[in-house]
Amino acid sequence: DTAVSQTPKYLVTQMGNDKSIKCEQNLGHDTMYWYKQDSKKFLKIMFSYNNKELIINETVPNRFSPKSPDKAHLNLHINSLELGDSAVYFCASTGGGSPEAFFGQGTRLTVV
């Protein structure tokens, strides 16, 4: 079983569209994250949720809205997609007293 799974793996869409990326973890962790990795491969934290509450919001445009329906899920909704949103988005989770963060396989978003 995959610990942290993201869907879809690839997403190609036009500018101006609205899209969502889903993330689920089956580790029983309390904290989940979204990271963005741009073309220069730099990984930047976007959001962090702990027990369904937002605890980190790192200067991300309002067009990005995370939603955590329960502790096991953290979805990312993006409105009015722009070319600059093209990147690989990674979901991650931590918890259970362990320092280890588990990452998903990533969602490659391409805005055309």
Place this chain on the structure above:
Amino acid sequence: DAKTTQPNSMESNEEEPVHLPCNHSTISGTDYIHWYRQLPSQGPEYVIHGLTSNVNNRMASLAIAEDRKSSTLILHRATLRDAAVYYCILRWDNFNKFYFGSGTKLNVKP
């Protein structure tokens, strides 16, 4: 937030040890030193972490300088599968403040 500095790239021969350095001169007393690696087309994966003492696990060893301003990740016998970008990260607790730097791209030659 305390930052880390790593060489952009390093090269190693297969079966030989690799020492990946990291400088973190502004580290605070509560910062843990974590290492992650990212294999091509995959998400980052945990390698090792420590606070003050050197640490060993099945993947690697972590050597931490006495003043904690630098650390070294040691892969004892590099394999082709170890070719990845290695990130040294400072983390002040187990939950938040998890920032990646630019990392070191390790190339392993057969």
